[in-house]
Amino acid sequence: MKTYTYNESINNLDTLLKRDEGENQEIRSRVLEIIDTVKSQGDAALIDYTEKFDGCRLEALRVTDTEIQEAFELVGPEMAAIIEEAAGNIRAFHEKQKEETWMYNPSPGITLGQHITPLERVGLYVPGGKAAYPSTVLMDSIPAIVAGVDSLVMVTPPGKDGKINPNILAAARIAGVHEIYKVGGAQAIAALAYGTESILPVNKIVGPGNIYVATAKKEVFGKVAIDMIAGPSEVLILADETANPVYAAADLLSQAEHDEMAMPILVTTDADFGERVIAEVYRQIEADLGRKEIARKSVDNYGFVFLAENLDQAFELSNAIAPEHMEILLPEPMQYLERVRNAGAIFLGSYTPEPLGDYFAGPNHTLPTSGTAKFSSPLGVYDFMKKSSILSYSENALEKVYKKIAAFARSEGLDAHAKSVERRYEDK
Amino acid sequence: MKTYTYNESINNLDTLLKRDEGENQEIRSRVLEIIDTVKSQGDAALIDYTEKFDGCRLEALRVTDTEIQEAFELVGPEMAAIIEEAAGNIRAFHEKQKEETWMYNPSPGITLGQHITPLERVGLYVPGGKAAYPSTVLMDSIPAIVAGVDSLVMVTPPGKDGKINPNILAAARIAGVHEIYKVGGAQAIAALAYGTESILPVNKIVGPGNIYVATAKKEVFGKVAIDMIAGPSEVLILADETANPVYAAADLLSQAEHDEMAMPILVTTDADFGERVIAEVYRQIEADLGRKEIARKSVDNYGFVFLAENLDQAFELSNAIAPEHMEILLPEPMQYLERVRNAGAIFLGSYTPEPLGDYFAGPNHTLPTSGTAKFSSPLGVYDFMKKSSILSYSENALEKVYKKIAAFARSEGLDAHAKSVERRYEDK
Structure with a gap:
């Protein structure tokens, strides 16, 4: 895991986290051929x-x-x-x-x-x-x-x-x-x-x-x-010195074991805590981890510790990263909810580890990855419903405003729009 | 405007309405070059x-x-x-x-x-x-x-x-x-x-x-x-013999004047009414329409009258078309709201013409076009907000379920997920 200070990282996250990868043209042309073949055959x-x-x-x-x-x-x-x-x-x-x-x-x-x-x-x-x-x-x-x-x-x-x-x-x-x-x-x-x-x-x-x-x-x-196209996933743990490094390390590894490109990220206000978590991560990998090869590659290549001087910097870093999963390991974590601007799911406190959300608690585990939590939401019921606007005006209600509508339409050069409302009242 | 019966059209709408157009590879490569140039310069x-x-x-x-x-x-x-x-x-x-x-x-x-x-x-x-x-x-x-x-x-x-x-x-x-x-x-x-x-x-x-x-x-x-990529837009008027053909024609033309590829569609249970609307459309084009050339091309090439034998067929056609704008010109139109499955905006009754919604009433006029109302909504506040899930478990609450979580994780081969919850209780 690599450690960076706030100043080294805040304006440099896209590069550090290697986001925004280009597409592969060769794969694209093979995919287009497959789509055409399925369409025709x-x-x-x-x-x-x-x-x-x-x-x-x-x-x-x-x-x-x-x-x-x-x-x-x-x-x-x-x-x-x-x-x-x-x-x-x-x-x-x-x-x-x-x-x-x-x-x-x-x-x-x-x-x-x-x-x-x-x-x-x-x-x-x-x-x-x-x-x-x-x-x-x-x-x-x-x-x-x-x-x-x-x-x-x-x-x-x-x-x-x-x-x-x-x-x-x-x-x-x-x-x-x-x-x-x-x-x-x-x-x-x-x-x-x-x-x-x-x-x-x-x-x-x-x-x-x-x-x-x-x-x-x-x-x-x-x-x-x-739905959003998912990239490698990440967990970001925001912790101060009161957090338990064994739990933090275990939760980072639960992300790391997914994929060699998964990103386990610790943002902490305490450099000493950061070092203890790193040591504990490698200790747990060696001690008893089933998928240790995958986890080690993820931690080595995509594991980060960001050192913030205070909680303001810590939340600024977290919001700029916009993690898929965010754990807040601070005392009274609920009070920090309003500081979270970008995150897929927010896990509050020492007994809300990410796997609880992956399997069991109820909120969705299909979450925006790779920083897309800046503009996307967890998969939800709203993704499977749609809205239609409803409008109903009475004859009198339209009469009060139709001249304004006609004027607005004509200002855009749309004469038939104006006539559509005017024809309702032209005999009056 | 071309007229089709329900049987001629219901399984043939994609072809009739010429949807699902392919992309233009030449335009795409010019766009990619522009994007690269802006990125670098x-x-x-x-x-x-x-x-x-x-x-x-x-x-x-x-x-x-x-x-x-x-x-x-x-x-x-x-x-x-x-x-x-x-x-x-x-x-x-x-x-x-x-x-x-x-x-x-x-x-x-x-x-x-x-x-x-x-x-x-x-x-x-x-x-x-x-x-x-x-x-x-x-x-x-x-x-x-x-x-x-x-x-x-x-x-x-x-x-x-x-x-x-x-x-x-x-x-x-x-x-x-x-x-x-x-x-x-x-x-x-x-x-x-x-x-x-x-x-x-x-x-x-x-x-x-x-x-x-x-x-x-x-x-x-x-x-x-x-947001959704908009195609040519359409209005669909669902009307029976009680509707006013002058209003229906005027509203079809307010769509037709937008674009030579705009689609003005009438679905009616009354063939005679359909003919009267067609005659009125051409009369209004000739009489006094500002953008008559655009409107005429739209009506000639993309104007449709679909004849339904009853309201069930009429709503089935409308839902299969999934129009951007839908006007319901039936007596007591509010009672039919539940029959509308797919539409961007629903305009109810004779005094709720589409231009009212384009300019003035309040609901959004940026609507899903070209049948995308089957899966999309009007532009709305929800397009500019996002959700983050919140989870918080106490030590006791997690203890009651952590063994199930560990079992579920192991069934997926994810050992570190299991250990993340187990480490919280391993000394107990």
């Missing part, structure tokens, strides 16, 4: 690409009820119960995000409002292999189900045996996913955006994926909506 | 491109207070008062969209919630020339101001005389825009996304523009947030 292209990339020739793309029942047997009742309990907590939190249609009468004869409706069809991408996380299935699908989406369609690449990870299937069923297809990569994104014989097109695609999936999502954006 | 590139594309060599990019005062003199007090009144209505509606931070206690020792903060810096693109609409300045900037954005930065190309349309400048000042720069096109989008000596980078870019602007927005998406 439909299911046949999906079957061929799955054979090529995933190593299995499928008879049918859609996962059957029998396969889901088999999955539950493999998962076992104990794990299924934990998934159920987590799903219940996630559902309860997201119910609070649900918005309702509203209307009001600003003046006699006038009604204005906002009509709220769920999206009709949503696609959920779930990565295969080692990154197949049932917790992500819960986090990405429950908000859509709470929103009232008619059809939530999951796609995920099969293994060489043509099967899907049983925990994934169990989580999908518990969450309430409506349709599941065995297809991954850019070809799955193309199928969701444009449709094939088996897969009807969706209105929005969410969920994480590798560079091919991310590039394909960016390409189909506009035809369908997409 | 900053203000100098902006000055050069403005000379090349807008025909004026600027001394300074930023609009001064003196220029804004001059603009108000040109606009005059009468028009300024109309802009002020419209701005007041827009502000009042958008105040209702403001969300507040919330928290709750699902169990003892547990606090969960959602922290709401405005974006810090937002860029607003305003087209120049004939498409320079002060109403759009109001509609795009007031939600950001209501949200509490710290810095709202407007960019718009100057005319050959180096000046900005005075109505645009007046509307920007009335709305509360903080900074205005004379730069347009892809170079303006690059400046907003990456920053130059004069223009600090923003977190999000909104506002309409030509194909270069739209392509540039798509390219910088990810580095910054963007």
Whole structure:
């Protein structure tokens, strides 16, 4: 882990954190070819690409009820119960995000409002292999189900045996996913955006994926909506000397084990505390960490300690970094909430470690990464609902203002706009 | 205008309405070059491109207070008062969209919630020339101001005389825009996304523009947030035989005059009414329409009448089209609100014509076009605020569940996640 002072870092974060990476043109052209092939050949292209990339020739793309029942047997009742309990907590939190249609009468004869409706069809991408996380299935699908989406369609690449990870299937069923297809990569994104014989097109695609999936999502954006394209993720722990370095180190490592490019960041007002955390991070890696190689690379290359002279500097650094996960390890942490301008999720105090939010507490773990918390929110029910404005004027209400509307329209050179209101009153 | 029955159209709308257009690779490569040049050369590139594309060599990019005062003199007090009144209505509606931070206690020792903060810096693109609409300045900037954005930065190309349309400048000042720069096109989008000596980078870019602007927005998406990329706009009037064909025709034409590719669509349960509207549309074009050439091309090439056998079919067609603007010209129109699944804005009854919403009533006129109302909302305060999840567990609350969290983490192979919670209790 590298240590920098506030002055060394505050105007230099983009460089230090190596953000804003360019796109890969070669990957883009391969993705465009895959999208075109799926558009023209439909299911046949999906079957061929799955054979090529995933190593299995499928008879049918859609996962059957029998396969889901088999999955539950493999998962076992104990794990299924934990998934159920987590799903219940996630559902309860997201119910609070649900918005309702509203209307009001600003003046006699006038009604204005906002009509709220769920999206009709949503696609959920779930990565295969080692990154197949049932917790992500819960986090990405429950908000859509709470929103009232008619059809939530999951796609995920099969293994060489043509099967899907049983925990994934169990989580999908518990969450309430409506349709599941065995297809991954850019070809799955193309199928969701444009449709094939088996897969009807969706209105929005969410969920994480590798560079091919991310590039394909960016390409189909506009035809369908997409969620933010996730980069490597980060945790930022803001702590003073009262924090426990063992906990801080453990939480930094829970991020580091995800990915060699994950960023564990400590911002502290106490240089001595910073040194103790660094020592403890390496001690824990050596002592007993399962994924120690990945964690060590993350810590070595992307681990940072930023030393602030006071809490003002500490929060300024944190807000400039806009971390995906932020832990505040200060006494009475709730009082600092108003100082947080940019963060995906805020974990307050010593007994709210990041993994609590990853699995169980209820708020979403799909969060804006790589500084995008400056303009993005956690995945939520609001991502699966949309708004339509409502306007209603009576004859008298319009009559009072139509001349102003006509004048405004003419100032923009839009004569037919002016006439549209004027024709209502031209005989009067 | 072409007329189709429900059966001829319901499964054929994408083809009929010619949606889902491909991108232009040549434009894309020119846009990429412009973005790279602005990234490397900053203000100098902006000055050069403005000379090349807008025909004026600027001394300074930023609009001064003196220029804004001059603009108000040109606009005059009468028009300024109309802009002020419209701005007041827009502000009042958008105040209702403001969300507040919330928290709750699902169990003892547990606090969960959602922290709401405005974006810090937002860029607003305003087209120049004939498409320079002060109403759009109001509609795009007031939600950001209501949200509490710290810095709202407007960019718009100057005319050959180096000046900005005075109505645009007046509307920007009335709305509360903080900074205005004379730069347009892809170079303006690059400046907003990456920053130059004069223009600090923003977190999000909104506002309409030509194909270069739209392509540039798509390219910088990810580095910054963007609003939906707008296509040609449409109005859909759903009417039965009780509607007034003169009003319906006038409202179709208010859309048609925007753009040769604008789509005026009538969905009606009465074939005779459809014919009367078509006749009236052409009569009004000939009689007195200012922009008759544009309107005629729009009506000829992109005007449609869809004949439904009943209201069920009519609403099904409308929801499949997902119009930007929808007028419901039926008796007691409010009762049909629940049947509207996809629409940007819903105008109810004979005295709520679309131009009322374009200028004056209060709801936003920046709406999802080209069918994107299936997954997008009107521009609103929610586009300029973001959410951070809040989590706080006490020592006891975490102790009750940490073994489940550890089990879930281990099921995903994430050992350090498990250890992060376990280390809090390993001495107990």
